[in-house]
Amino acid sequence: MARSIWNGTITFGLIAVPIKVHSATEDQSVHFHQVHAVDGARIKQKRICSKEGKEVPYKEVAKGYEVRSGRFVVLSQEEIDAAAGERAHLIELEEFVRHEQIDPVFYDRTYYLGAGDDGADAYRLLHEALERSERVGIGRWVFHNREYLAAIRPLENVLVLHTMRFAEELVPAKSLKLQGPSRRPGKRELDMAASLVDALYSPFDPHAFEDSYRERVLALIEAKAEGQEPELPEREAEQEPGDLMAALQASLDASRRPKTTARRG
Amino acid sequence: MARSLWTGSLSFGLVNVPVSVLPAVRDLDLHFRQLHEKDAAPIEVQRWCSKEDVEVPYEEITHGYELEDGGQVIVSDLELEAIEPRRTRTIEIEQFIELQEADPIYFDHPYFLVPASEDDGARRAYRLLTDVMGRTDRAALGRFVMRAKEYLAIVRERDGALTLTTMMFADEVRTAKDVDAATQKSHKPTRRQLDAAVAVIEELTCDWDPAKHKDRYQERLRRVVAHKRKGGTVQAPEAQEQPAPAPDLMDALERTLEELGRGGSGRSTNGKR
Numbered sequence: 001m002a003r004s005i006w007n008g009t010i011t012f013g014l015i016a017v018p019i020k021v022h023s024a025t026e027d028q029s030v031h032f033h034q035v036h037a038v039d040g041a042r043i044k045q046k047r048i049c050s051k052e053g054k055e056v057p058y059k060e061v062a063k064g065y066e067v068r069s070g071r072f073v074v075l076s077q078e079e080i081d082a083a084a085g086e087r088a089h090l091i092e093l094e095e096f097v098r099h100e101q102i103d104p105v106f107y108d109r110t111y112y113l114g115a116g117d118d119g120a121d122a123y124r125l126l127h128e129a130l131e132r133s134e135r136v137g138i139g140r141w142v143f144h145n146r147e148y149l150a151a152i153r154p155l156e157n158v159l160v161l162h163t164m165r166f167a168e169e170l171v172p173a174k175s176l177k178l179q180g181p182s183r184r185p186g187k188r189e190l191d192m193a194a195s196l197v198d199a200l201y202s203p204f205d206p207h208a209f210e211d212s213y214r215e216r217v218l219a220l221i222e223a224k225a226e227g228q229e230p231e232l233p234e235r236e237a238e239q240e241p242g243d244l245m246a247a248l249q250a251s252l253d254a255s256r257r258p259k260t261t262a263r264r265g
Numbered sequence: 266m267a268r269s270l271w272t273g274s275l276s277f278g279l280v281n282v283p284v285s286v287l288p289a290v291r292d293l294d295l296h297f298r299q300l301h302e303k304d305a306a307p308i309e310v311q312r313w314c315s316k317e318d319v320e321v322p323y324e325e326i327t328h329g330y331e332l333e334d335g336g337q338v339i340v341s342d343l344e345l346e347a348i349e350p351r352r353t354r355t356i357e358i359e360q361f362i363e364l365q366e367a368d369p370i371y372f373d374h375p376y377f378l379v380p381a382s383e384d385d386g387a388r389r390a391y392r393l394l395t396d397v398m399g400r401t402d403r404a405a406l407g408r409f410v411m412r413a414k415e416y417l418a419i420v421r422e423r424d425g426a427l428t429l430t431t432m433m434f435a436d437e438v439r440t441a442k443d444v445d446a447a448t449q450k451s452h453k454p455t456r457r458q459l460d461a462a463v464a465v466i467e468e469l470t471c472d473w474d475p476a477k478h479k480d481r482y483q484e485r486l487r488r489v490v491a492h493k494r495k496g497g498t499v500q501a502p503e504a505q506e507q508p509a510p511a512p513d514l515m516d517a518l519e520r521t522l523e524e525l526g527r528g529g530s531g532r533s534t535n536g537k538r
Contacts, residue, residue, distance in 0.1 A: 018510055115447040171291055
């Protein structure tokens with residue numbers, strides 16, 4: 001496992017659980033550098049002062065909050081860091097909630113928690129107590145000078161920490177002002193759609209999906225490295241929405257053919 | 266309403282629903298500009314060629330992929346566009362799953378799907394899919410391409426609308442097997458400890474009320490800005506000490522339960538406000 005990215009203590013009541021935080025996810029997208037098309041040389045970014053037209057060394061860079069056009073309140077990095085709060089290495093579980101009450105839309109990034117020094121017993125205790133009670137602990141986590149709302153829950157043998165989105169950050173569905181159809185779907189359509197959902201059910205297997213775009217980008221790079229020229233594939237035409245009942249019936253018929261039903265787990 | 270990020274169709278068997286993708290998250294963060302400290306002038310970022318030492322116009326910038334042997338392959342926008350997946354304008358539902366089968370660890374970024382057409386048939390198909398998923402805990406899995414990247418996405422009903430959430434691919438989730446989860450038998454809590462810990466958790470349990478949790482970091486940042494604007498100075502608070510792990514877990518559990526039983530928060534004796 002990679003080195004921990006944060007060490008600290010979780011508390012609930014008077015119980016302290018020393019923990020280490022590790023990243024649980026990593027971006028596997030293919031990353032490119034910006035290069036100059038003319039000579040293939042790497043592009044470097046220069047910070048130029050808009051008043052003097054000269055390059056600015058990093059230590060002379062401050063942060064500005066624009067209060068009105070062109071007028072800034074200037075803040076140093078330390079002043080911004082002051083907003084992080086004081087509980088630098090503590091995650092206090094202030095409350096516990098039932099797991100099923102939290103819609104997954106609130107979960108943002110995920111981290112694995114490992115037991116910290118002298119914390120193995122307390123770690124195991126918190127894990128088993130959360131698992132048995134089917135609860136999630138909610139607290140605040142200060143990481144990289146920013147305070148997050150955090151949820152701590154068991155995932156198989158480990159504890160995971162999710163940073164959480166704040167309710168006010170989520171766009172309410174009401175604001176979409178969805179226009180309903182002139183006539184709601186009838187019972188027959190709902191039943192048929194439900195049968196189709198059942199027919200297309202198979203258990204979630206994350207390993208069944210590969211990032212085929214990433215594979216193609218890597219294949220393109222490989223071909224170019226060998227001096228080949230890539231081909232341009234054609235695009236497909238879009239389909240128009242047609243008769244709903246007929247489409248449902250045809251889909252159900254298709255899903256009942258052995259070839260498709262063989263997908264069912 | 267926010268601008269749509271993608272328009273195409275959601276296909277479900279042979280049913281096609283024209284849909285737009287809208288953001289489900291709004292950015293409420295305070296944003297700062299980089300300034301030159303001594304004259305408070307905004308900093309502009311310019312792109313310069315590292316070989317020629319000249320500024321490079323945007324249209325002369327392309328993508329370089331670094332090979333393991335130190336060499337480099339140049340890939341153009343045109344070439345990247347050419348390998349974009351064919352069904353660029355379709356979210357094709359490949360299967361339905363039970364929502365709880367997909368651990369939130371796989372969930373990445375949430376969006377809304379809304380009907381992209383005034384057509385009554387399209388709205389009916391949208392409503393049908395929303396109603397059918399809303400009646401069960403089923404969610405749909407499909408792929409789609411947005412901004413030259415292919416995503417695995419989960420589509421489900423939330424508050425009467427369809428939500429699309431991009432998903433991590435399995436190889437983007439690290440294995441937890443090397444995390445020290447203290448699984449050795451010697452760390453297993455006793456039954457008394459576990460009962461007491463569950464009792465503490467139950468005492469501190471409440472309903473999930475997301476609206477009561479505010480982004481205190483952004484609130485403090487706003488206060489820092491307001492204070493500076495009036496010419497004040499800002500000092501970082503001192504770091505607090507970390508509590509040491511209790512030498513006797515059972516004792517800490519019992520004292521916590523006692524505190525909670527007396528109507529205290531169980532935290533008041535922990536030296537914090």
